[in-house]
Amino acid sequence: xxxxxxxxxxxxxxxxxxxxxxxxxxxxxxxxxxxxxxxxxxxxxxxxxxxxxxxxxxxxxxxxxxxxxxxxxxxxxxxxxxxxxxxxxxxxxxxxxxxxxxxxxxxxxxxxxxxxxxxxxxxxxxxxxxxxxxxxxxxxxxxxxxxxxxxxxxxxxxxxxxxxxxxxxxxxxxxxxxxxxxxxxxxxxxxxxxxxxxxxxxxxxxxxxxxxxxxxxxxxxxxxxxxxxxxxxxxxxxxxxxxxxxxxxxxxxxxxxxxxxxxxxxxxxxxxxxxxxxxxxxxxxxxxxxxxxxxxxxxxxxxxxxxxxxxxxxxxxxxxxxxxxx
Numbered sequence: 001x002x003x004x005x006x007x008x009x010x011x012x013x014x015x016x017x018x019x020x021x022x023x024x025x026x027x028x029x030x031x032x033x034x035x036x037x038x039x040x041x042x043x044x045x046x047x048x049x050x051x052x053x054x055x056x057x058x059x060x061x062x063x064x065x066x067x068x069x070x071x072x073x074x075x076x077x078x079x080x081x082x083x084x085x086x087x088x089x090x091x092x093x094x095x096x097x098x099x100x101x102x103x104x105x106x107x108x109x110x111x112x113x114x115x116x117x118x119x120x121x122x123x124x125x126x127x128x129x130x131x132x133x134x135x136x137x138x139x140x141x142x143x144x145x146x147x148x149x150x151x152x153x154x155x156x157x158x159x160x161x162x163x164x165x166x167x168x169x170x171x172x173x174x175x176x177x178x179x180x181x182x183x184x185x186x187x188x189x190x191x192x193x194x195x196x197x198x199x200x201x202x203x204x205x206x207x208x209x210x211x212x213x214x215x216x217x218x219x220x221x222x223x224x225x226x227x228x229x230x231x232x233x234x235x236x237x238x239x240x241x242x243x244x245x246x247x248x249x250x251x252x253x254x255x256x257x258x259x260x261x262x263x264x265x266x267x268x269x270x271x272x273x274x275x276x277x278x279x280x281x282x283x284x285x286x287x288x289x290x291x292x293x294x295x296x297x298x299x300x301x302x303x304x305x306x307x308x309x310x311x312x313x314x315x316x317x318x319x320x321x322x323x324x325x326x
Contacts, residue, residue: 034064036091037257038082040075040099042189045161046210046293050124050255051094053287057278067094071188074164074325075099076111083117085260089267092121093258098166100258101310105318106164106325114311119268121257122275123298123306125288128228128252129170130209130238131158132221134200142225142244145204149180157183159193159205164325166253167206170227172321174206177248197221208253210292227251234292254296256303272300 035058037051048069055065070077078093079100085091100114112118133139139148149156158174160167163186175182185202187193190211196202198220205212209226213234216223225241226232227249241249257275259268278284279297288295298306 033090034066035089036066036068037094038068038070038078038091039094040070040072040078041161042071042191043069044211045190046127046208046291047094047096047255049210049291050288050293053284053291054094054124054257054275054278057281057284058274071162073111074103074106074162076103076107079114079118079258080111082258083112083260085262087260087262087264087267089259089263089271091260092271093118094124094255095258096166096253096255097307097310098169098253098314100307102166102169102314102318103164104311105315106323108324108326115308117261118258119261119263120300120303120307121259121268121271122279122300123254123256123296123303124279124284125293126252126254126296127293128209128226128232129167129206130212130223130227131170131174131204131206131225132197132212132216132223133204134197135215135219135221136200137222139224140222142239145224146178146180149182149203153181155203156181157185157203159185159187159197159202159207161190161193161207162186162188166251167208169317169321169323170206170249170251172323173248173317174246176321177246194221213292225249232292254298254306255293256298256307268300 037055039047039051041047051067055067059065070081079095082091082093104110104114139145158171160171168184171182171184190207193202193205194211194215197205212221212223215221223235223238225244226235226238228240229250231240259271276299285295
């Protein structure tokens, strides 16, 4: 039997990741100021939940942090806004790494240059991805999935939160590594794609694990593989792609906070210190793990090295797939 969940209910479920974890405001050194945390995805996904968590942790003494969702263009609208935001640090980008490391290599004319347009404030956490089918589907293993896709190639779709995302890359890599033709169906965020997966309108979905876990536990979807290097503690019976002889699909997405490259040095150092203070709070680790995120606090200097290394690595990966977007 196929389970159905309204779009509104699904959005409530995913946004609950952030809303139920409201944290008490902490003191901030700049009273009566407002900083916008820009997110390139709709409310309800991991990036939005992380930004709202940080907004609570970083707000102090009259200072406010608000989250601005700017979905569209494969997550490029939020970075584009932040790069133009000036030198005062009043607008920050909270983003998964792929928006800065992968997306610029996918587009013929990207909206920004990641290594030139941004400075790193700090790293926050990471998560893996998962491949899932409808909870009522007879598909229970990756071998089942491949056989079903080969038997009905016209119906072998995979949904993602948008073109040019890490999930899109995973689906493309899956097709390349297995020889199975899959059709990509991009959605505007995670919620509508998961809605259609549960409703039986879509064959499968690659999505961030945090957005899928509770739906898997409820039997509405079935996760059949994860992109983590090792098995996920909360899903001990679900194999990794590496275990299934698909090591090219090993992918962990880290999240960071960035500012415009025009940001004044003293402002940047202040932001880095304040973020580090927030990330050191025990509330962060507790809240992150409730969201199925792994806390990975990283200082700004180290994050810059990560950004540069992953930017170069993703250039090679994207080139190997032949994937390109206008």
